[in-house]
Amino acid sequence: MKLNVLLSPLNADELYFTQKTTVVIDVLRASTTVISALSNGAKEVIPVGTVEFAVKVSGGMFGGQTLIGGERNTKRIEGFALGNSPLEYTRETVENKTIVFYTTNGSKAIARAKFSNELFVCSFNNLLGMAQRLIKLNKDVEILCAGHNNLFSLEDTVCAGMLVGRIKRLNRSVKISDSSMAAQVLYEKFGDDIPKMLDNTEHGKRLIQNGFKKDIEYCSRYNITKNIPYFDGNALKLLDQKPVEKK
Numbered sequence: 588m589k590l591n592v593l594l595s596p597l598n599a600d601e602l603y604f605t606q607k608t609t610v611v612i613d614v615l616r617a618s619t620t621v622i623s624a625l626s627n628g629a630k631e632v633i634p635v636g637t638v639e640f641a642v643k644v645s646g647g648m649f650g651g652q653t654l655i656g657g658e659r660n661t662k663r664i665e666g667f668a669l670g671n672s673p674l675e676y677t678r679e680t681v682e683n684k685t686i687v688f689y690t691t692n693g694s695k696a697i698a699r700a701k702f703s704n705e706l707f708v709c710s711f712n713n714l715l716g717m718a719q720r721l722i723k724l725n726k727d728v729e730i731l732c733a734g735h736n737n738l739f740s741l742e743d744t745v746c747a748g749m750l751v752g753r754i755k756r757l758n759r760s761v762k763i764s765d766s767s768m769a770a771q772v773l774y775e776k777f778g779d780d781i782p783k784m785l786d787n788t789e790h791g792k793r794l795i796q797n798g799f800k801k802d803i804e805y806c807s808r809y810n811i812t813k814n815i816p817y818f819d820g821n822a823l824k825l826l827d828q829k830p831v832e833k834k
């Protein structure tokens with residue numbers, strides 16, 4: 588088992604992920620929001636790469652059972668029912684609903700990795716469960732940091748470094764790439780105070796400026812759920828509701 592961290596999606600096109608096991612991380616906030624939506628009973632989350640596609644996909648679905656969610660510049664898009672705050676995706680709002688989901692970086696990163704053999708979504712919220720699951724799967728893993736506009740983002744890399752560290756703690760024989768080692772070093776540097784690290788990142792500052800400070804606190808919580816979203820070829824669902832079939 589070898590772990591590789593992709594520090595941004597820039598150098599990996601869709602075909603790169605073919606037959607791979609991939610974990611997508613967008614701590615602020617898309618991966619945290621997907622986990623929140625599914626944990627609160629959403630039937631599925633369909634990640635899309637463009638706003639136009641989100642509207643098109645949702646147009647072909649049953650009105651009351653489908654919600655479009657997501658953001659542009661951190662704010663809800665006009666005509667969308669929901670933004671990209673994990674706190675908006677309450678049970679009352681999302682239970683049994685299909686969510687069509689577009690975000691600037693996170694949903695695009697998930698869509699980019701869609702040819703993976705197994706594709707999971709991780710944040711601090713479900714990190715320990717994710718580490719345990721990957722150990723069980725015992726395959727090489729690509730950890731894809733969604734980053735920001737195809738560039739590096741500290742929060743995704745620190746989360747990736749924490750995931751690498753937890754996996755290594757559970758299985759010392761796991762091999763890691765140079766980028767995984769670098770991510771681990773960043774986790775060691777910033778991991779003692781995750782909320783502070785998030786507040787000080789470029790995207791954290793943007794979120795605070797736009798009134799989303801509470802989201803940052805929520806996104807910083809470690810191991811609050813064992814729920815793991817996985818991509819079934821069409822949509823993200825909760826792993827243990829339908830086991831992954833190995834292709």
Ligand code: MLT
Nearest residue numbers: 615616617690691692693
């Ligand atoms: C993204 O996908 O770029 C983020 O989730 C943006 C956000 O915080 O809304």
